[in-house]
Amino acid sequence: xxxxxxxxxxxxxxxxxxxxxxxxxxxxxxxxxxxxxxxxxxxxxxxxxxxxxxxxxxxxxxxxxxxxxxxxxxxxxxxxxxxxxxxxxxxxxxxxxxxxxxxxxxxxxxxxxxxxxxxxxxxxxxxxxxxxxxxxxxxxxxxxxxxxxxxxxxxxxxxxxxxxxxxxxxxxxxxxxxxxxxxxxxxxxxxxxxxxxxxxxxxxxxxxxxxxxxxxxxxxxxxxxxxxxxxxxxxxxxxxxxxxxxxxxxxxxxxxxxxxxxxxxxxxxxxxxxxxxxxxxxxxxxxxxxx
Ligand code: AHM
Ligand code: MG
Numbered sequence: 001x002x003x004x005x006x007x008x009x010x011x012x013x014x015x016x017x018x019x020x021x022x023x024x025x026x027x028x029x030x031x032x033x034x035x036x037x038x039x040x041x042x043x044x045x046x047x048x049x050x051x052x053x054x055x056x057x058x059x060x061x062x063x064x065x066x067x068x069x070x071x072x073x074x075x076x077x078x079x080x081x082x083x084x085x086x087x088x089x090x091x092x093x094x095x096x097x098x099x100x101x102x103x104x105x106x107x108x109x110x111x112x113x114x115x116x117x118x119x120x121x122x123x124x125x126x127x128x129x130x131x132x133x134x135x136x137x138x139x140x141x142x143x144x145x146x147x148x149x150x151x152x153x154x155x156x157x158x159x160x161x162x163x164x165x166x167x168x169x170x171x172x173x174x175x176x177x178x179x180x181x182x183x184x185x186x187x188x189x190x191x192x193x194x195x196x197x198x199x200x201x202x203x204x205x206x207x208x209x210x211x212x213x214x215x216x217x218x219x220x221x222x223x224x225x226x227x228x229x230x231x232x233x234x235x236x237x238x239x240x241x242x243x244x245x246x247x248x249x250x251x252x253x254x255x256x257x258x259x260x261x262x263x264x265x266x267x268x269x270x271x272x273x274x275x276x277x278x279x280x281x282x283x284x285x286x287x288x289x290x291x
């Protein structure tokens with residue numbers, strides 16, 4: 001409910017960006033040295049506020065915050081890592097963007113601090129994302145499966161529109177930024193040459209949008225390390241882990257190329273990782289390819 005309520009606010013802000021002069025950058029840079037867009041900043045505030053009001057979330061880690069934000073009390077049972085607005089480069093050009101959330105249980109035996117947010121992805125109890133696209137869709141995964149809800153803008157309610165989502169086995173798409181080709185390893189280049197002979201390329205440049213399409217149609221999302229990003233670009237705690245949890249519940253897998261994403265032992269909140277995500281056989285094709 002807290003995510004749905006925050007998403008409703010963000011969806012309205014997205015619709016009115018240009019009208020309300022809410023597009024463009026704040027002039028600030030975040031902890032990762034990236035430009036902070038106005039929507040990145042307001043998205044962070046909106047969801048922090050939402051979690052604070054719901055009382056269930058003790059602490060939040062966010063792409064937009066250097067350290068943890070306390071949002072609950074002694075009894076709040078969950079911890080959240082989030083990317084409040086993902087796909088920043090697409091905000092001002094009317095292309096789909098999203099929000100991503102990983103939800104972990106709180107360990108009541110130990111003191112809450114930043115390291116409480118550094119728990120393996122396999123310990124998540126749920127994960128969710130919202131895609132603000134041709135419609136606004138919220139997808140929630142827990143151990144009981146993956147459910148997809150569509151925002152009815154006439155009522156402000158999310159309606160269950162796709163129950164127990166499972167990846168189709170005959171997958172269609174692969175998604176990669178070909179502009180990074182020269183920096184890719186020979187193995188990644190070889191796997192892409194293999195993929196391009198049989199599958200269609202789709203790449204939005206918003207992780208949530210690329211992920212959502214591949215979840216419904218089947219496919220693989222690939223953001224490997226390259227010469228400019230030796231550890232990959234995407235972040236483990238609030239991009240790779242939540243989406244790997246969701247894909248697992250839908251029958252697929254997330255990999256760093258070396259190990260399952262959900263098994264990676266996190267060291268820092270803003271840790272980056274290479275990410276290969278999708279149908280298990282498609283991910284296997286990429287990670288096991290040897291030139
Ligand atoms: P952001 O969290 O600052 O928006 O960056 C993450 C985005 C992802 O949504 C997307 O998959 C990736 O960056 C695209 O990167 P590139 O433009 O290098 O292809
Ligand atoms: Mg992001």
